[in-house]
Amino acid sequence: MTTALAHPQTPFYQSSSPRTALRTRLIPQMRAVDRADVEDAEDAMLGQFIPIHYHYQMLDQQARIGGFEQAINYAVKPGMKVVELGAGTGVLSFFAARAGAAKVYSVERLPHVAKAARRFIAANGFGDRVEIVNGDAATYLPPEPVDVVVCEMLHAGMLREKQLTVIASFKERYLARFGGPLPRFIPEAAIMALQPLMTDYQFHGYQAPVPMFVDVNNAHRTTNLSMPALYAMFTYGDDYATRFAIDQDFAMERTGTLNSLRIITKNLLALVCEENRSIDWDMQDLIIPLATPLAVETGDVVRMRFSYNAGDSMLAIAEAIDKDE
Numbered sequence: 001m002t003t004a005l006a007h008p009q010t011p012f013y014q015s016s017s018p019r020t021a022l023r024t025r026l027i028p029q030m031r032a033v034d035r036a037d038v039e040d041a042e043d044a045m046l047g048q049f050i051p052i053h054y055h056y057q058m059l060d061q062q063a064r065i066g067g068f069e070q071a072i073n074y075a076v077k078p079g080m081k082v083v084e085l086g087a088g089t090g091v092l093s094f095f096a097a098r099a100g101a102a103k104v105y106s107v108e109r110l111p112h113v114a115k116a117a118r119r120f121i122a123a124n125g126f127g128d129r130v131e132i133v134n135g136d137a138a139t140y141l142p143p144e145p146v147d148v149v150v151c152e153m154l155h156a157g158m159l160r161e162k163q164l165t166v167i168a169s170f171k172e173r174y175l176a177r178f179g180g181p182l183p184r185f186i187p188e189a190a191i192m193a194l195q196p197l198m199t200d201y202q203f204h205g206y207q208a209p210v211p212m213f214v215d216v217n218n219a220h221r222t223t224n225l226s227m228p229a230l231y232a233m234f235t236y237g238d239d240y241a242t243r244f245a246i247d248q249d250f251a252m253e254r255t256g257t258l259n260s261l262r263i264i265t266k267n268l269l270a271l272v273c274e275e276n277r278s279i280d281w282d283m284q285d286l287i288i289p290l291a292t293p294l295a296v297e298t299g300d301v302v303r304m305r306f307s308y309n310a311g312d313s314m315l316a317i318a319e320a321i322d323k324d325e
């Protein structure tokens, strides 16, 4: 038996087991952090604009770079015009130029990153075809229509970074300036899912339930308690929602302690329709601890309901999951 809630936005989880009807409260550790400080210092800067000393980790992520390289090689044909929103070091613009793009307009917000990208692009021999623009992707439009838009402002669960709002705004302004059709987007689509977990948060005897990022298919510290459930699926070329909602029953397949949730994010970088496949990038899973662990038994049904906005901070989603009215 599950209980319907009066308030559609009330985020909660509760077990339908006859033993428990449990609702949780905010994670105490999260409360200790001043949300406004976090948003100012982190989301306004790190969550969105990424200084040069963080780019090595991104350049070295094989699944990410290799996926984008394949997708760009597949979608960008010789002579095409390309825009990149969020150039960083310029690596994806380099892939586009190397695939034969006649012109790549590549926009980076941070001046020192744009300067580095300009230097790297020139050193890699494409200074004549890749134009690094130091500007805001949220307002930028190229001087001419383009065939492909590459944008990697992605974060697990579409949190923190502004991919969805930046692309939605780009589409609107592009159509107003140039009319249709819209360019092809890389990534083309995304799928997100949620899975209840039991996670081991003990570090040398110290219990610290903190958010974690783990590679896909790496069972490190986690035990799945139920199958994942899809909560969002969209294509960038179509209209999409920037608010995600989940309201889902999960049947427990194991007895254990439900103390965390896995957010799964699959980016479909290019749909290779003629071969019935896609070029994907499975991002690291985000594992969010729950404030009050819930003892569950095989066969219990746990209902979860919460919602959040694309670009919200991770704390916002932790609050959304755990908040009890």
Ligand SMILES: C[S@@+](CC[C@H](N)C(=O)[O-])C[C@H]1O[C@@H](n2cnc3c(N)ncnc32)[C@H](O)[C@@H]1O
Pocket: 048, 049, 050, 051, 058, 059, 085, 086, 087, 088, 089, 090, 091, 092, 107, 108, 109, 110, 113, 135, 136, 137, 138, 152, 153, 154, 162, 166
């Ligand atoms: C996740 S990084 C990806 C960088 C590069 N495209 C790559 O794949 O390595 C996103 C980049 O977008 C930049 N960025 C974020 N928001 C932006 C905005 N509104 N306008 C321009 N650049 C932005 C960040 O500073 C960062 O360099």
